[in-house]
Amino acid sequence: MAADRPALAARSDQEIVALARAGEEAAYRELIRRYQRPVFSLLYRMVGDRELAEDLTQETFIKALNALASYRPEFKFSSWIFKIANNAAIDQLRRREVPTLSIEGSPHASTPEAVEATALQLGDSAESPLEAVEARELGGQIEAAIARLRPEYRACILLRHVEGCAYEEIARILNLPLGTVKTYIHRARHELRQALGHLRG
């Protein structure tokens, strides 16, 4: 019998994975629903190209969902899927130069479509118009500063402070020693502080 949406939404990732392994299609859809935004956000901020991030998100989910049998439930599902996503992003960054992420679109974009595709689209919030403009400006500057970080710093800082992963989890996701992860995050924060020094000082 197929599990319905509200019942699935209340279950843990591990339970959803168990249902998916048992052939429940709704469980696959629930995993996509839960992780599509975090995975897409991570990939978009890593590669800085909307279309590319769309493709990599699709590739990440297909890879993860087709390999559910190899997922070990003692680890968090989020760590597992972030690891697959990060590997996809790193492969892409190694393969070719991707445009810089910017709220105004890539400086290399030659057509309005390309500008739109490379421009960061920030989500809506419940702030006042003035706060929204300020937040958008700050958000845009932070996004631009993150985009200028080295990819390994970028992955660490996004996983730590945007996705809220613990240091140990990041070490597992990126396959790096714990000390290296801490160093990368401290250096990334230092670089970001310098880049954003003129803001809210």
Add this chain to the structure above:
Amino acid sequence: MTGHPARHLSPDDIDASLAGALGPEARRHLEECSACRELARAERELVRALAALPHLAPREDLAERVMAAVRIPDPFALRALAGAGRRLLRSRRALAVAAGLVVVMLGAMGASVAWTLAHRGLLAALSDWATGEALRWAWVGLRGAALNLLERPELGGVRRLLDAPALLALISALGSLGYMSGVLALRRLLAVPGRARHAGW
């Protein structure tokens, strides 16, 4: 902070400060040192701004695109397999019977291979005999079917023809002559345009 209170905060101390878990010595230092206070404030601001970055949304059809490429295991087959497995492992006796069956099957397969290798000549003779018999019976069957066909009343003309060998020979000769004439006419018809083209060069 683990050392002297006069020493500036380390990156780990800053992390502890962000998590609200700063030790008493480090807290005392923070109250006295304006540089560390400013650093802790800037880090807190940065971390807050990073955490406020929105999750970005992929295109709405992501789930459909992913599901089109995901292989979902068949729940019926999985249940049947799991049920069979459970039944098999339910008691030691059932397990012993299953193991015995596997041993018998493997033994039979091994014996069959060994016997075949030891009696290759006999098997070749048996194969020749079986082929000869099959051909003989096929010929008998074909002849019987042809004779039965010729016995049908509507094929009386054919039977009369077979009873007059001279007429049959004449018809065969005329047929062969007609066939050869047709072939020659066709060859001539096909050869004429080619020759004409060569002659023109």
